[in-house]
Amino acid sequence: xxxxxxxxxxxxxxxxxxxxxxxKSLLQPLLLLLFSVALFYGxxxxxxxxxDGDEDALPEVIEEAPPESPEQVEETGLEDxxxxxxxxxxxxxxxxxxxxxxxVAVELQVITDGDYLLAxxxxxxxxxxxxxxxxxxxxxxxxxxARELWLREEAYRQLEQLWQAAxxxxxxxxxxSAYRSYDYQKTLFQNYANSYGEEAANRFSARAGQSEHQxxxxxxxxxxxxxxxxAFADTEQGxxxxxxxxxxxxxxxxxxGKEKITGYIFEPWHYRYIGLEAxxxxxxxxxxxxxxxxxxxxxxx
Ligand SMILES: [Zn+2]
Numbered sequence: 001x002x003x004x005x006x007x008x009x010x011x012x013x014x015x016x017x018x019x020x021x022x023x024k025s026l027l028q029p030l031l032l033l034l035f036s037v038a039l040f041y042g043x044x045x046x047x048x049x050x051x052d053g054d055e056d057a058l059p060e061v062i063e064e065a066p067p068e069s070p071e072q073v074e075e076t077g078l079e080d081x082x083x084x085x086x087x088x089x090x091x092x093x094x095x096x097x098x099x100x101x102x103x104v105a106v107e108l109q110v111i112t113d114g115d116y117l118l119a120x121x122x123x124x125x126x127x128x129x130x131x132x133x134x135x136x137x138x139x140x141x142x143x144x145x146a147r148e149l150w151l152r153e154e155a156y157r158q159l160e161q162l163w164q165a166a167x168x169x170x171x172x173x174x175x176x177s178a179y180r181s182y183d184y185q186k187t188l189f190q191n192y193a194n195s196y197g198e199e200a201a202n203r204f205s206a207r208a209g210q211s212e213h214q215x216x217x218x219x220x221x222x223x224x225x226x227x228x229x230x231a232f233a234d235t236e237q238g239x240x241x242x243x244x245x246x247x248x249x250x251x252x253x254x255x256x257g258k259e260k261i262t263g264y265i266f267e268p269w270h271y272r273y274i275g276l277e278a279x280x281x282x283x284x285x286x287x288x289x290x291x292x293x294x295x296x297x298x299x300x301x
Contacts (some may be wrong), residue, residue, distance in 0.1 A: 112299040114215050117154075117275045120293045123202070123263045125300070126209035129182045133216035136179055144174035144223070151178045152216040155249070155273035159219065162248035171240045176227060176269070177220040180213035204265050212253060217273040219250070230256075233268035241271065246283040249276045251292075258288040 111119050114131040121127065136150040143163060151159065166173055180188070186208035192201035212218040222228070224235040232238040233256070242252065251274050254267040272289065274282065282292045 108209075109298075109300040112301055116299065117217065117273070118278060118293055118296045118298075119215070120290070120296075120298050121210060121212050121215065122290055123206075123210055126207075127182070127214050129209060131214065132181060133179065136216055139175055139178060145178070146174070146176050146222075149175055149178040150216065151219065152273075155217040155219075158248045158250070158273060158276070162245060162250065165244065165248070166237075166240060169240060171237055172223050173221050173237055173241075174223040174227075175219060176222040177213065178218070179216040180211060182208050182214055185209075185211045185214060202263070203259070204267075206264075212270075212272045215272070218253070219271050219273075221269050221271065228269055230266050230268065233266070238268050242268065245271050246279040247276075249273045249279045251279050251282045251289045253289045255288055258290075261288050262290050 108124060108126045111121065111125055111127050111131075113119065114127045115133065119127075133152045135153045137153045137156050139145045139149045139151055139156065139159075143159075163173065185206060189201060189205050189207050192205045195201075206212075220228070221237065221241060222232075223237050224232055226232050226235060233242065241250075245252065250271040252268065253270050253272050254262045254264040256266040256268070259265055273279075274289070274293075278292075278296075282289060285292055
């Protein structure tokens with residue numbers, strides 16, 4: 001009996017030890033599997049977290065406080081010497097053309113040569129992204145440029161004459177903006193479109209290729225407490241320019257009550273140099289600059 005018990009015990013010991021071995025042999029692959037699963041999920045969460053982090057790191061929409069006037073924001077701090085270098089040549093169908101700041105109208109007419117003083121720059125036409133004037137000269141400090149600003153030489157020589165005449169009449173002006181490159185305008189418009197919506201932005205800011213500032217012949221005048229506002233028209237500076245700028249070859253591009261024609265709000269500070277003869281004829285005609293230039297020969301690609 002004792003023996004039998006012993007035998008039984010030893011048998012059961014034997015059995016339990018065999019079961020133990022069996023457990024161990026099952027446990028190892030199970031642990032391996034669990035470990036693999038844990039590793040897989042660990043890696044998954046690590047990488048998905050990592051991806052989220054990258055999304056957060058994407059540039060956020062540039063938010064700006066509502067400007068005193070649209071162009072006031074336009075003129076703050078974005079211009080630096082880099083912007084004044086000619087824009088790189090871009091293919092017409094590059095991926096950027098899907099961008100908000102690019103012209104989106106149906107079939108824009110591409111202006112052959114921005115150097116042509118009477119080139120029609122509107123919302124229906126576009127300058128090439130590669131177009132930049134070659135003969136830019138820096139605006140002298142006595143004109144109180146808002147920062148380092150440039151203008152095409154021919155326009156600048158006439159601006160000097162205009163300045164002298166204004167000074168003689170006791171009028172003090174400043175220069176808020178002049179030449180703006182294609183790339184600069186692109187950034188500018190994109191920022192406005194982000195802040196105000198594309199449609200609103202396009203009433204006071206041009207898309208890249210559609211700004212007269214890219215021509216290097218266009219000046220935004222200031223020198224008052226109401227710069228870049230419609231009220232500029234009623235200041236002595238605004239009145240003097242309206243009466244006299246054409247004598248020096250400068251035409252007001254966006255006159256009052258012509259938004260439906262020009263596509264832009266009244267900008268009594270924005271003048272474009274078109275040459276002495278043309279400006280005299282424009283003044284005589286009493287047309288918006290757009291209407292006037294539409295009557296002149298235009299060259300498109
Ligand atoms: Zn302007």
